Amino acid sequence: MDSPIAVIGGTGRVGRLVARQLLARGESVRVIGRSTQRARRHNPPLAQFFAADVRAPATVRTPLHGCSAVVYIVEPGTDDAGPDSPETTLHTGVRHVLDALLAASGSPHFVLVSQRHVTRRDHPMNAYGRMLDWRLAGEDAVRSSGLPYTVIRPGWLTDEPGHGHLHLEQGDVGDGRVARPHVADACVEALYSPAARGVTFEMRSEVGPGAGSPPWDELFTGLRADTPTAARAALA
Numbered sequence: 001m002d003s004p005i006a007v008i009g010g011t012g013r014v015g016r017l018v019a020r021q022l023l024a025r026g027e028s029v030r031v032i033g034r035s036t037q038r039a040r041r042h043n044p045p046l047a048q049f050f051a052a053d054v055r056a057p058a059t060v061r062t063p064l065h066g067c068s069a070v071v072y073i074v075e076p077g078t079d080d081a082g083p084d085s086p087e088t089t090l091h092t093g094v095r096h097v098l099d100a101l102l103a104a105s106g107s108p109h110f111v112l113v114s115q116r117h118v119t120r121r122d123h124p125m126n127a128y129g130r131m132l133d134w135r136l137a138g139e140d141a142v143r144s145s146g147l148p149y150t151v152i153r154p155g156w157l158t159d160e161p162g163h164g165h166l167h168l169e170q171g172d173v174g175d176g177r178v179a180r181p182h183v184a185d186a187c188v189e190a191l192y193s194p195a196a197r198g199v200t201f202e203m204r205s206e207v208g209p210g211a212g213s214p215p216w217d218e219l220f221t222g223l224r225a226d227t228p229t230a231a232r233a234a235l236a
């Protein structure tokens with residue numbers, strides 16, 4: 001791509017894999033997170049680190065300026081209310097990033113890592129600061145932003161070295177674990193596949209021996225596009 005790609009949460013366990021893959025493809029990568037120490041520990045020097053907090057809108061404007069794409073992989077707090085509640089990162093933070101992107105020129109692809117179960121309000125995960133409700137609100141903000149987007153809903157994340165066949169699903173009815181490397185691959189591949197634009201999907205990896213690289217274009221092409229939602233005015 002012609003301009004840098006921002007990985008918000010790029011110091012995290014999935015985010016650092018995304019940043020490395022993008023660098024390996026020759027992209028210019030901006031890693032965004034709060035901890036400089038974490039960036040030093042987990043990111044190669046080639047990744048440009050910007051200390052910023054998605055809860056503080058003024059801090060994200062400079063690192064996002066001029067980016068051709070954004071991958072948002074932020075882990076929420078679990079307090080019921082206050083600065084460490086899921087609302088602040090899963091909804092307000094997403095909106096801060098969208099506002100910064102929409103205020104600048106261009107139309108960057110927004111890849112949002114959400115999670116399975118977001119539409120199931122009675123799931124136990126929603127007991128943590130209404131995490132699922134706020135994730136869904138963040139998804140809706142992205143879907144109605146007018147930007148090209150991909151919403152990825154992983155199930156429970158694992159770090160098992162061998163991960164078998166990957167399944168992409170829709171409708172948020174299933175369950176299952178997914179390997180972090182599969183999620184990172186999906187974030188990166190989505191940026192290069194037109195079929196991954198305007199879709200929301202869940203991910204599940206089969207437990208078993210490594211199955212080689214998934215056929216990404218085929219998987220994305222098999223997805224149903226989201227129903228077009230109201231324009232950005234819906235966010236106001």
Ligand SMILES: NC(=O)c1ccc[n+]([C@@H]2O[C@H](COP(=O)([O-])OP(=O)(O)OC[C@H]3O[C@@H](n4cnc5c(N)ncnc54)[C@H](OP(=O)(O)O)[C@@H]3O)[C@@H](O)[C@H]2O)c1
Pocket residue numbers: 008009010011012013014015032033034035036038052053054055073074075076089113114115116154155156157158
């Ligand atoms: N664990 C699961 O089973 C599971 C299941 C489904 C979905 N997910 C989601 O999958 C994603 C990836 O998970 P992971 O294991 O890679 O998470 P992780 O290792 O905990 O990384 C989270 C990243 O978020 C950044 N971050 C947190 N708060 C931030 C803020 N206010 N502003 C900017 N950056 C912030 C962290 O950096 P700093 O702390 O330095 O800011 C870090 O880079 C997360 O969104 C997670 O919620 C997880």
